[in-house]
Amino acid sequence: MTQLKIIVEKMSDWAGFYPSADVVLASDYLADVNSPERCRVINLCRQYDYLSTGYYCSLLAEARGQQVLPSVKTVRDLSRRQWLGVLALNPSTDKHLTELAGSASEFSLVICFGQCAHEALADLARGLFEQIAMPVMRAQFVKKGTWRLQSLESVAIPQLNEDDQTLFANALDGYSRLIWRKPRGRKQYKYDLAILLDPEEKFPPSNSVAIKRFIKAAAKHGILAEPIGRKDFSRLVEYDALFIRTTTSVNHYTYRFARRAQAEGLVVMDDPDSILRCTNKVYLTQLLSTHKLPMPPTRILTKADLGKEQALIDELGLPVVLKIPDGSFSVGVKKANTLEELKTTMREMFQGSALLLAQGFLYTEFDWRIGVLNGQPLYACRYYMAKNHWQIYNHSAKGSASGGFDAMATFEVPKPVLKAAVNACKLIGDGFYGVDVKQDGKNVYIIEVNDNPSVESAVEDKYLGLELYEAIMGEFKRRLDAMG
Template sequence: MNTILIAESGDDWLGPIEGVETIDPRDYLSTNDVKLRRGTRIYNLSRSYGYQSIGYYVSLLAEARGHRPIPDVSTIQDLHGSAAVRLIPQPLEELIETSLKGLASDEFVLSVYFGQNLAKRYDRLTKELCGLFQAPLLRFHFRRRNRWRLSSASAIALKAVPESHRDFVAQAAAKHFVRRGFDRPKRRTMRYDLAILHNPDEGDLAPSDEPALKKLVKAAAAEGIAAELITRQDSDRLMEFDALLIRETTAVNHHTYRLARRAQAAGMVVIDDPLSILRCTNKVYLAELLNRAKVPTPKTWIVHRRNAVEIASEVSYPIVLKRPDSAFSQGVLKAANPEELAARLAEFFEDSELVIAQQYMRTDFDWRIGVLDGRALFACKYHMARGHWQIAKHDSGGVKPRFGKCETFPVETAPRKAVATAVKAANLIGDGLYGVDVKEAEGAFYVIEVNDNPNLDSGVEDAVLRDELYRRIMQSFARRIETNKQ
């Protein structure tokens, strides 16, 4: 049994659901059924989720037993008091305003049952809210004061569902479990479930192209893993999977980081894990980390308003400036003289208190060493874009970026010092999947940065290993999930 519904004995109006067993919360708390393997999904519909209540302890003990409670304890805490209101990101605030602006009343209650609402026009809002707060039954209260805002949110029990909604809830529950494929015959041949988060709208800047995504799914199947491509609109389904692979450009103030955190908190295997995202996406952190570990890098300064003038007199020109969260050569500029440096810094300081200044090293290419589980996975030369000093040239006016050519080599034939330096740098971050950029100058190798979300594109990074590249990644997932479930 992989799916358990926890509900009071008197709350039996949902009826039987194929492939799902219903257990009274007190029975679940008093016995630890050894037949329930690690990763069993526990849909907690207890009558109360208050601190130290029956529902609270169901989710708490489920986590201790290696099960996957929905909601988990962190979600229960998020849905307590005003915590939920503070968690609403800016894009969701805008969606709330857009979705509710036509209402005549200044108050509105949105009930979400197994990811669905009775009114189809709120489907998008429902999905976004479920992605942020994952629980079977949710109730959201909104209030308008000039603009619509969330005033409170709560997970509710079956008993709290109005009589007039119960037929809809029963149908939504049945659809939820059937759609999620908990009893699909093809799943019986697979050991685990993997979600691959991607964003089709990223285009050329996506970390994996469509053929590579398909190869990841195929490689997963060969390892007994049922992989499914999901987008942020499917984030309400996150708890259905055993693991999460992020193939969308990551950032800390972004849904990729929030999903990584939620997946890790639920005991899932996650690449990129939230700590790797946090460390790799901030170049200030990387600069300090690499310096302390004595990893060779171009001479680097951490610039702030107080030391900007002093540093301007120390550096040699041209000097490279980087926003802490820059990616894909965006937010990375070159200053040719002190005046240009001052102008660029003033611009960057509008968004960040700290800026990275780095010695400019002119090279025709950067080495990109892929690292997984502390070992080199692939080695590429990323050549600079034609007529440009970076591997990607971003033109104004919405024109697609232009990239330099790429050459891929067997790891064994890449310079040993480049590989060793890259692996050392990656291991400072963690044991996930990383892409380390290394410059070669006069026989020496310098780490530029460690990327938590390295490109895996068909015909590029897989040019040497081909399908074996994706197979190794999925073998790592299989090992990690198996260890997680022991």
């Protein structure tokens, strides 16, 4: 487990809380030149002004390679009022503030590690903490027609009243469970891994059995893995690594998790760059085209192409497959079989996106999926088209269905398919990817690169079994060891 240090300027600042050996004086921390690199630091100094004791504690923590809250960037953002305009209050929040403030035109809210004393404002407190990750801060709101955020400032522990101290203690306990709780058992783990899940997701990348196998595989490598959810954003600094097992998108909380984890020095899969490069099909198409990798005949469409459907058919032929840039699991993909269908479908799809992708239709009995980890093929599957449908997934009014699959050894896969998959991943990064490839005789075509590929029990692991999970967790272990 990574060591934890809670820094205070005076021991009297901690007098109202349960004694802990993790609490250290700022003066001792600054003088400790041998402070371990693998350490998480919560800096509770009384102020963080430039060149103050609090400022230097965060600065030296970063210089020592430690994870620290608040970071120097957060301290500077707070002092420069970078929080201005970052939070738009919705009508529901405005209503709750009015109810809590009564007839007053001002309202003060204490926020401790993203939590507050008013359940109705929990999302507001969490949102502010995600923007300005300060341990304890006070948000001041004023009402001028509607409520707006007037100021945001850090709060020293001695300034908290009794109720706020209780909030602080509970929030700190939830934020870093290592402080007062006993060790989980005699077996010690070297690293902590968070697995980000969404229990409500309709098509998750991994089912529950696969998640259990990931956790078991992690333990074999000395990693304590546990699931977290979207409300656990503030807990990221508790961990050494993040494994995202919910469908990613740039305009989505998964991307915020990935960026925050990377900024805190965690090992991350999917890293934010991979999410950015993979989840937008327009970007990926241009990337593959620029590097002359094989893909079906493709056009990027703008609304200026409305009315030019016949020219598109002359170029790509019929049927034409249309895709929104950020769809997944065959959602947002439609096929137009006639000129009239193409006109209607383009008009409908342009209502939700400024750009579309148009591809020539290439029917195959199955698509290859090659799992690539750190630039090397890891697993291979053939996904067959859904019954009486042209895609692997058939999302109809009656529900969703998918075709069958074969899992096999990578050495059984045709070499051109493996080569195309590996070359595509080289353009993305060194993470964990799933490359969809169509094969038509000797020709292969890259359909897309997934930054968050499916790993389900009895599907992708059908050939490798538990070795698949252990290989992925082993890569986390390798990267964590390399960080020292």
